[in-house]
Amino acid sequence: MNRKLYYNGQILTMDDRYHSPEAVLTENGRIMALGRTEELKTIGRDAEQVDLEGAAMLPGFIDGHSHLTAAAYQLLMVNVNPSPTGRCNSVEELVEEGIRALAQTHLEDGQWFMGMGYDNSVYPDGKHPTREDLDKISRDIPVSMMHVSGHLCVVNTKAMELLGYGGSGYEVPEGGVVQPDGLLKEQAFLAPHKQKLMQGPGPDQVLKAVGRASRLYASYGITTAQDGRTTRSDYELLKAAGAAGLLKNDVISYMAVDCAKEFLPRQYPALNGYMNHYRPAGCKIYLDGSPQGKTAWLSQPYLVPPDGQNEEYRGFPVMESEDVFQVMETCIRNHWQINVHANGDEAIEQMIRCYTKALKAVEHPEKLRPVVIHCQTVREDQLDRLKGIGMLPSFFLDHVYYWGDYHFESVLGPERAERISPAASAVKRSMSFTLHQDSPVVPPNILFSIHNAVNRKTKNGMVLGEEQRVPVIEALKAATVYAAYQIFEEENKGSITPGKLADFVILDQNPLKADKETLKDIKVLRTIKEGEDIL
Template sequence: MIRAMTRAGRIAAIAVSALALLPVAAQAARGADTIYRDATVLTVDDQKPRAQAVAIRDGLIVGVGSDREILARWGQGARIVDLKGKTLVPGFVDGHSHIGDLVSLWRLPDLSPPPVGATRTIADVQRILGAALTKAAPAPGKVLLGVGYDDSLLAERRHPSKADLDAVSTSQPICIMHVSGHMARCNSAALALIGVTRDTPDPVGGHLGRDAQGEPDGVIEENALAFVMKAAPIPTYAQAVQDFAEIQTYYAAQGYTTAQDGATSNAVTFQLLQDGQRDNSLILDIIAYPRWDVIDAAVAKRGLQIGAPFKNHLKFAGVKVIGDGSPQGKTAWLKEPYVHPPHGAPLDYRGFPNVPPADLAKLYDTYLGRGWQVQTHCNGDACIDSVIDALGKAEAAHPGAKDTRPVVIHSQVTRADQLQAYAKLGVFPSFFAEHTYYWGDWHRTETLGPDRAAFISPTAQALKDGVRFSLHSDAPVVPPVAMHVMWSAVNRVTRSGYPLGPDQRLTPMEALRAITLWPAWQQHEETTRGSITVGKQADLVVLEANPLTVEPMSIRNIKVLLTVKSGREIFRLGETPVARRPFAGEPVS
């Protein structure tokens, strides 16, 4: 892969070089602001992989080494924090999630199954929705929206139907969003509110379900979700500001110092991000990728500068395209059919593209021609084929386009030949490796079959082929818990305890790189974060145990004790209040 250096990266490199040229005595004249000592420091820096102490000044790392040398060089007037042997690692860098979307879901009825929520049956879904209606009916023109249900884990092993939701209420409009975020189910009142009738055509890249008589049955999939979203409840801006602060603190409690908004689209999220930038009030660094269908309007109306460096903890890094759907929801676009197609679908059903291949090729030509980084959501291998084809044509038309570091988000059903194409084209996959835990059993028996399921998120093979990658949670699909992300990639164990594709397991060190340095590279920030290196931002996490030496199955139980963002402590276990809201469950046994 070509390692293009961004303007921000060049500035950081010059700063590091200038610091190195100063005499040591001049550098250390006033000492550090803070020194963390007596730590097991895992730097994720091959030049100095281990250390005991880290010195910080003005938000940057100025010293990494032994306790003795760091205290002697930087100790004058510094605050000394004794970590008593605890493990210090780089701040976690989010390879992909939707931190902005969490704002709109934070106060909604949570229909998630264990271990995130408590919904096990359709009766549980009905009970939670009924309680929400008793508490407050939806505002006029809005639906009651429940979020997070998962048909693969309901006792009935099916989606709740229109009739199931009508049993809750025939007068109040109700829709429920699938855990994947790629489909919904609505009752009769909601269908009437959003204007879906027997004569409503399927939008391009979307599907509206119909019963045997041709009437809408409440099934809303992919691009058809626009019908639901126009009637979704909207928090007040004051609520959104409060919730966004809580959400950022929750990320910090999991060790994240850099988060991603992986498909920025709604006005509330844009305003939260830009107001936070203006006021310099963001807690985390946030990297945003506006959706392809709003980005040109956002650039024109909001003055976005795509690809510009961070300013006050925010940058708009590129554009997000959603190429297909969800494998667990059976809308991802596959080359070979699903093992069991959705109800009513033909036996050769393979899902479908959200963006037709010809349109995708035009998008790549346009955005790479502008020098923008493109992140494309593709779960299925047919979708990945369309990306490879579009990218190959665009890179041929625009020399240097590879330097933008095109990303395929999720990359679940990736074939071995596609990994080789990734290496050739400079594609960086961000793997949703927690699929092995959350839906591995479902993929083996219901969607993909044992062979394809064993090769989802093929991380070990990617490394063999010279393809680096990041790992991510895709929150709010699952909670943004970094240690569980790491645990899933190292163990590849399903909910039932089945080892799914054990030959694709990562070592703990590889998994640590995939949530620190490699996602920093993915987002053109490898010179500013991702490792504990002199000159980089002082983004640090203190863990109660060393993930490289504990028994691998216990990695997910390691607690984050302290999170430091640019030298400022933003979370301390037991002292920093962390809201427990929907999607904030701890996925541990």
Template structure:
């Protein structure tokens, strides 16, 4: 009886202590409420409040129940009618290319730059040379010129770059990254003779009258020139104990974060990029997760050395598979088509269809190697002939039991897709990742000069993929464009070009589907849907706060949305400065 009496006396105290411990354990680090919270979860698409503890989501539900997670140290964030979403995921971009081009002269046209003609390109380069008082033989790189936008609608020539300088070796890189133009001094520096032969998967442009090199380099001719130039350039000196390469990478990473991305992609890592990524990881400089895809051809000799790192984050860096570039750029007119370009590029006849990078045999052998090891791939396929090749080769490997759908191989860009590709994509079990911003940025060019009305109306066919039940993602392909996924959302939803023309209205998708393409679907592409891509208990607190609700505004205003804050595992990694 005495023991029972003691129990009765102690029970309230024990319950009080237990309750206190439970509340202390449940207390969140941060609570979010007071705005729109979009989860990207179909069963609960929107919640009133979100709680985060130790970098993970511990609650997503009603404001009433959030009270259970409030402790003395809990920070309560009032969203003030702003919108909270899962952090955006970069399904395909090139951050090492962006950081590598940080010191290049910006030659971008509107809406991201000011170079809209060849004379403006020449003036921009001349001003840079004068302002920085470059030594007479110092090489100079320009990046981002776009013949689709410049008033001449053509590439600059060797002669026009010679007019800028006969002593400074100059190279200007096309916005697609698949072509460049050099002057005579650069040809001399790189030891490219007049009788040079085209490399496999590449082309040297020539003047149709004289057969002299006109300075234009396409695909592997351009890539090899850049690699050779980078090896010749003097390495910048360290300042403040940090190299210029690391400073440029940090700057590029901050740019990605400012666009709301908590997972970043390096979609064709090669050369110095591999060493750079290892260095930034080793020095704990990554604020976001980074998934990289080494170029298989460039790393063919030691490709198996990557395998121990597959699908494992090590200091925020993960080897996600290999990259294959099967053709070129549609706006640069190097993509591989089955029907000719509407207006062939200079020096080509009316039957010009672009060209492949690989033979079927090479692509088959290489993909078989990695698929046999359970490693996935991103395949750059812009033209319909390149898409045909990828589906043909992967289809054969699937029939042989080598490719399995759970690998989630991804077709990157899939720009010049045809309706008959859709069922094949579903049957084989690959994921299309669309560069949807093409509709807005280059839709008029595709309509008038690249594909013509019929083919142009089916670029980035997200609606056809959705109707077929195919999981698709969207990407920005930076530095082809800034790492701006919301412009891709705008383009996929509105299908409106720069001129205001609606291109393929039947391929418009709802805003929610475009948002899923850059969140939960992109997480699925990376085999990370269990930890990222939606706001659900147990997932990482990777978040983005927008100034407007994408689901509530007029879709034509989607490009006006601003990223206010980017949060990686509960910690702010970008915040818009208050004006």
């Protein structure tokens, strides 16, 4: 019997039935009791005593949406992010970093040299790199540099040829765009048959990187991570990582449609159990791109259209509505939860319309908690309809900090930019919602997302949408109790409640007592998964 008694801390249970207990007693990875320290010492006489030394204990953080396998791959790529997460603040610095990194990298025969994280929105002229720029890194080795959003990619001339985009008259996958200067959008490089051509690191390297990614997530207090849009190869990778003991936190995956049809059990989501800390959770599709990449599908034009587009440009859809409806109907009939990437309000409209149609097509449909991932420009009338059909928004609040100024000045303009990720509007409607970082787009720092939900300050210090700020307690719920509900795990996770898993994060400050402006500075001291330290 493995018992532990945690005491002398500030315990935030996130369960209204248990206010500020003095201590928590766990047994065999589950919470046994809450209460006064002396009483629990009597109950758990043989328990290992853990002095929290005044630190704050919360339920372990639950990832609202990210891509753990992609985060693993990113660890094997050159970092071309701008500051503060990288040092490439211009095209010239990206090229210099690429040349430096390539000289230090051993590539196998046929392997591509890959980078991730470039962000043209911070460059002096706002221009994307071109294939001619990447040719300066190498003309003989295929080179690709992925945009920070993950929805755009620039490749060199060699890579263009290998992808079948050399010369003229080539065929571009539906939902993709190829520009002659080497900029590829959406399915032009994300389509499975194109991804297979972009040969990355070997399987042994990738498997070890999954373990590193798991530890990275744990360093931010995350006890349940997510892999959003798991392919067949990702599925096999996560299973292998679990079997090898590399997954320190739980990992759930929302599968690409083809993968779901092959591997996702046709049963109510809550019945999908874990094996070696991994479980398939549902299905994932994309309906548009990203606002910072100006590929999100909007109902109104972009403030400043991208190069080559007219003033009426509103982005574009990735899927036809009939195809979206068919996927959603399949999900409902198979008892699958669906997560849908939808940034623009027109993409969100497509999701609402198609899911509503699918609900009507199925007799006695279950409440499967479909999730709108990102939900950046959702309108007030759309939130009303989301609530009406049981859809849950997951907000990417870090956009306010990283791209808020760009949204205000170039992407959306002041009125729409001030409403991106309108979490307060969800609170007013008593809607369950979550926060996410879309890692590897930005680091999986949930405390920073909580900070951004509460403060909504841009990188340049502008408050963007003051009326959309939320109280600290609501932001904490979005990373714990609401997040557990989103993934059908509210019976086991999300709060410090007797009977639930002993998943905790220990912080050096109590977020409810800390200065709101310094929430981002709170440190994770320990991350505990089922009673065992994983950080």
